[in-house]
Amino acid sequence: MSFRISTASLARATLSDMTQRQQAIAEVREQIASGKRINRPSDDPAQAAQLRELDTARSRLTQYERNAAMAQTRLAIEESTLGSMGDTLNRIRELTVQAANDSNGQAEREAIAVEIEGRLRGLYELANVRDAGGDALFAGSRGAATPFSQPAPGDTLALYAGDDVERHISLGAERSVVSAHTGGKAFLRIAAGNGDFVIQPAATNAGTGRVDAGHLVDGAAWTGSDHTITFISPTRFDITTAGGAVVLAGASYEPGAGIEFAGVRVAIEGEPSVGDTFELTAGAERDLFGRVADLIDTLRAPADTDAQRAAQQQGMQSGLTALDGAMEHLGALRAESGMRLQTVDASREESGALALQLDTTLASMRDADLTETIVRLESETRALEVLQKAHARLSGISVLDYL
Amino acid sequence: MSDLLGTGASALRTFQRAIATTSHNIANVETEGFSRQRLSLETQSPARGGDGNHRGNGVRVAGIERIASDFAVTRIHDTTTAHAREATHHDLAIRLDGLFADGALDPTSRFAAFFSSLEDASLDPASTTAREMVLDAGEAVADRLRTLQTQLEQVGGEVDDRRRASVSRVNEMAGAIADLNGRLVETGKGGRAQLSSDLLDRRDLLASRLAEEVDIETVIQDDGALNVMIGDGVPLVVGRQARALRAVADTTRPGRSDIELGIGSAWQSVGARLHGGELGGLEAFESSTLEPAMQRLGRLTHAFAAAVNEAHVQGVRPDGTAGDDWFSVGPPVARAASANAGSGELTASVVDAGQLGATDYRLRFDGSGWRITRTSDGDMTAVAGLPTTLDGLEIGSTGTPVAGDTFLVSATRSSASTLDSTLIDAQALALAEAGAGPGANGNARLLAGLGRQPLVDGATFAGDIGVIAGAIGSTTATLATRSGALESMRNDAIDRRDSLSGVNLDEEAIALTRHEQAYQAAARIISTADALFQTVLGAVSR
Numbered sequence: 001m002s003f004r005i006s007t008a009s010l011a012r013a014t015l016s017d018m019t020q021r022q023q024a025i026a027e028v029r030e031q032i033a034s035g036k037r038i039n040r041p042s043d044d045p046a047q048a049a050q051l052r053e054l055d056t057a058r059s060r061l062t063q064y065e066r067n068a069a070m071a072q073t074r075l076a077i078e079e080s081t082l083g084s085m086g087d088t089l090n091r092i093r094e095l096t097v098q099a100a101n102d103s104n105g106q107a108e109r110e111a112i113a114v115e116i117e118g119r120l121r122g123l124y125e126l127a128n129v130r131d132a133g134g135d136a137l138f139a140g141s142r143g144a145a146t147p148f149s150q151p152a153p154g155d156t157l158a159l160y161a162g163d164d165v166e167r168h169i170s171l172g173a174e175r176s177v178v179s180a181h182t183g184g185k186a187f188l189r190i191a192a193g194n195g196d197f198v199i200q201p202a203a204t205n206a207g208t209g210r211v212d213a214g215h216l217v218d219g220a221a222w223t224g225s226d227h228t229i230t231f232i233s234p235t236r237f238d239i240t241t242a243g244g245a246v247v248l249a250g251a252s253y254e255p256g257a258g259i260e261f262a263g264v265r266v267a268i269e270g271e272p273s274v275g276d277t278f279e280l281t282a283g284a285e286r287d288l289f290g291r292v293a294d295l296i297d298t299l300r301a302p303a304d305t306d307a308q309r310a311a312q313q314q315g316m317q318s319g320l321t322a323l324d325g326a327m328e329h330l331g332a333l334r335a336e337s338g339m340r341l342q343t344v345d346a347s348r349e350e351s352g353a354l355a356l357q358l359d360t361t362l363a364s365m366r367d368a369d370l371t372e373t374i375v376r377l378e379s380e381t382r383a384l385e386v387l388q389k390a391h392a393r394l395s396g397i398s399v400l401d402y403l
Numbered sequence: 404m405s406d407l408l409g410t411g412a413s414a415l416r417t418f419q420r421a422i423a424t425t426s427h428n429i430a431n432v433e434t435e436g437f438s439r440q441r442l443s444l445e446t447q448s449p450a451r452g453g454d455g456n457h458r459g460n461g462v463r464v465a466g467i468e469r470i471a472s473d474f475a476v477t478r479i480h481d482t483t484t485a486h487a488r489e490a491t492h493h494d495l496a497i498r499l500d501g502l503f504a505d506g507a508l509d510p511t512s513r514f515a516a517f518f519s520s521l522e523d524a525s526l527d528p529a530s531t532t533a534r535e536m537v538l539d540a541g542e543a544v545a546d547r548l549r550t551l552q553t554q555l556e557q558v559g560g561e562v563d564d565r566r567r568a569s570v571s572r573v574n575e576m577a578g579a580i581a582d583l584n585g586r587l588v589e590t591g592k593g594g595r596a597q598l599s600s601d602l603l604d605r606r607d608l609l610a611s612r613l614a615e616e617v618d619i620e621t622v623i624q625d626d627g628a629l630n631v632m633i634g635d636g637v638p639l640v641v642g643r644q645a646r647a648l649r650a651v652a653d654t655t656r657p658g659r660s661d662i663e664l665g666i667g668s669a670w671q672s673v674g675a676r677l678h679g680g681e682l683g684g685l686e687a688f689e690s691s692t693l694e695p696a697m698q699r700l701g702r703l704t705h706a707f708a709a710a711v712n713e714a715h716v717q718g719v720r721p722d723g724t725a726g727d728d729w730f731s732v733g734p735p736v737a738r739a740a741s742a743n744a745g746s747g748e749l750t751a752s753v754v755d756a757g758q759l760g761a762t763d764y765r766l767r768f769d770g771s772g773w774r775i776t777r778t779s780d781g782d783m784t785a786v787a788g789l790p791t792t793l794d795g796l797e798i799g800s801t802g803t804p805v806a807g808d809t810f811l812v813s814a815t816r817s818s819a820s821t822l823d824s825t826l827i828d829a830q831a832l833a834l835a836e837a838g839a840g841p842g843a844n845g846n847a848r849l850l851a852g853l854g855r856q857p858l859v860d861g862a863t864f865a866g867d868i869g870v871i872a873g874a875i876g877s878t879t880a881t882l883a884t885r886s887g888a889l890e891s892m893r894n895d896a897i898d899r900r901d902s903l904s905g906v907n908l909d910e911e912a913i914a915l916t917r918h919e920q921a922y923q924a925a926a927r928i929i930s931t932a933d934a935l936f937q938t939v940l941g942a943v944s945r
Binding site: 003004006009012034038039040041042043044048049053055056059060063067070135139141142143144162163165167169170173176398399400403 | 432433496497500503505511522525526527530835838840841842843844845852866868869872873876877880883894897898901902905906907913
């Protein structure tokens, strides 16, 4: 049976084909205009879903990069500030050594004291450093106020308006870094003396005995408790604990010789009087500013009598120990900051590489291949033209033309 | 002689009719649904002559054949219905697809900006600027979700409008078919063969237009009337009687309607029984594409607000006081069906946003207990009494329900339009962890991290949007392919019918020529008969 074609069928078929071609052309045009292969979810549902995920991951990386930049800035400020403070302490040390020279008189010591005072104010300024946003670095979570201020006259402890809350900055989903040490940890809670204990003559001592910084010799035997060395005579001393227990009784005194007890070793020089005591305090802490203030007090103390001169010498010696302790502490903080900076650097490098990868993948998935698209546009357009020509010819043919 | 004239006259008459029929075909070459007509000719009854021979008496029209096939027409109905359903569904799905197109109303970018602003604030929590940007970003999330919901509801409104328009068209056409049935039966008295071809064509066309609106099945009665059933066997037209459909607002789901059939003075719900055509496509779109999208969006809204609030109240503000709730979402709504006989009312509240399902809940009181059905998957739970807790919702009742009363509890369907960011003051943001000062960022980091957590049915907020968009994109793509294929099948069916019944101008033109020639030849018979008569007259005249 031959297939009969009605006039209407013919027209309809051509029309439907042309409509399809036009639709295809419209789709290709949209891709060219937007530059994207996928303009709506239905264009390619599976890839559209993947694109979303990748987009989300990419924007997260951008955020972490911002975070890392901020962390880097703050850590850099901290490192440089700690460095400057170390330099200042070093200068103060030099001045102290200079002052300890016996040939100096009261006037010279006063001049040095004034310069050290200036340096102390400088230390406060450095400790109160703020980041670009105006946030004080060493204030914990209270960076709006000024963290450190000089104590009222008569007080010895620097005033701290911050707290101990560390601010973490996220570098990744599971990674973060602390962006600055808190003020307490940085400048207040520094172990006094030699790091384990501090030993000092009592202020009321009448003799000229001086004690060194001492050190631990036997960690196992060290009890960590306070002790007192009491001179019962110019040549004999007792050592008792804070609780009253006697550790050593009637030991004989030899100036400069090491005295060992409870795992520590100290050395006393000079001529102590009867009743003079030397207090050993374990685990004490002294803030950084206080150490410098103590030195200034020492330099300004009268040095008329032998005892006063001995006490002043003792003060400067202990002061130097204190400065050394402080500088070591700052050094440790700097090292920690340095490590944190390295972590941030490594994180940034990793993120950078990942971001590059993602960008490449995203581009290949999302962007329309311009060449391929234009070629397709041309072929569709040509197909449409052919259809139009065919229609023109067919609709022109009719038997009525010949009758 | 007279028989010669008679034969000639019969030929003239017949070929005149033939030309008329051909002209009728040509005139209707563009008439949709027209079936070409052809005269069937037969010889006149022969006369018996005195010599015993049967002499021919010419030609006459036996009848007008309507070249048509009921089977071909039915095939058109079937393919039309199938295509219309998918095309309607596709039409509407494309609208939703467009909402999630690059940079349109997609909430993903707003969520990203929100969590990013929290990360920025965590770098400088004391900064008022950073805090204000967080508040702005939060408001932007709420705004985007509300807008998206509005758009979804708008499409829903259009669905309803289209449903009503379709019902109206169905009624019109049913009436017209019933009317045609009457005319056909009257004018065609004497059996089916006598039915008017043009009226039959018109009726077939109406039926195929009707098939665009709903799935139909047609049966021809003995007297020629066409009975039409819609959906799965719902009688719409029986002989000269046409029933009416109407769209009735669903009081439990504002914006949606059900379809009812009028039987006598009562109305019966038939919406669930209609599967094809525009009405079937609208229902398919509403229940399998639009509703799930709205429900999921609503569930996402609840999960987002709850998670952010929970984290926010754990933190402290710069002044040291604990944070307040940040986002608010409208409470679940419980509606009673308008047909309820009792005075019962339901209450519902969200007790665990993380457990919410993306669905409404239909409750039916059976006299002693309650049956609770999830509208999304038909899952049913029976409880002995209320209050009860299900999927993070606590449902209670007041008043006295009567057996058979039904209610709809909706917690997620339109909650995206009720999302609001209630914090206005930058200092009300609790970005610090408990016990810390104004510069602490612990809670800001906690809040920022919420964007990475699978808090909505195992997906992150952005991930859930991706699921919603993905389902819509996938459906749209599939429907495009399907409706394209079905359109081809429909075109095929139309072509088949046309191949049989359609007019071909070349064919008719040739027929016209043929009939003309025959007419001219027949005219010659007359003039020949006349010439013969004149000769006879001439022979006998004096």
